[in-house]
Amino acid sequence: MPEKRRLSLSFSLTQREQRNAWERLSAVAPGQRMDAVCRMINGYMEQQELLEAIRGAIREELAGVSFxxxxxxxxxxxxxxxxxxxxxxxxxxxxxxx
Missing domain, CATH: 1.20.5 (Single alpha-helices involved in coiled-coils or other helix-helix interfaces)
Known part of the structure; x- marks a missing residue:
């Protein structure tokens, strides 16, 4: 099994979300884009996990509370x-x- 995986992306510049992503990615110097994409993906996923953990903790704390x-x-x-x-x-x- 090869140690590398390849993914090809194409961005539609008519869609705002994809255009913004392309602009951010193209601002990164060539040769550093793979690391930048990995940081973006991992940072986003960590943020979502943290957010879900915070929401769960708040729900748990508020479960027995009456106002x-x-x-x-x-x-x-x-x-x-x-x-x-x-x-x-x-x-x-x-x-x-x-």
Missing amino acids: PKTTTQQEQAGAVDEDVLGFLRALQEGDDTI
Whole structure:
């Protein structure tokens, strides 16, 4: 079994993704392109594996978590309005418990 494998690629420059890949690859100096392609592929795969591991860890941590119902802004605003009105009433009435 030979120690080398050959792959031939052709890029369609009318497709944005392939055109961008071609531009990046053609910017690499000849003779260094094989190493660049290997780094790109391996880096991408490592990034995907890391991303999946992070997602899995987050899912695992959130599996047993429940979030309390949050109050809406309108409910919060209503509570603030009542507090402000109570404060103002106390000022008008001369209440010393403020």
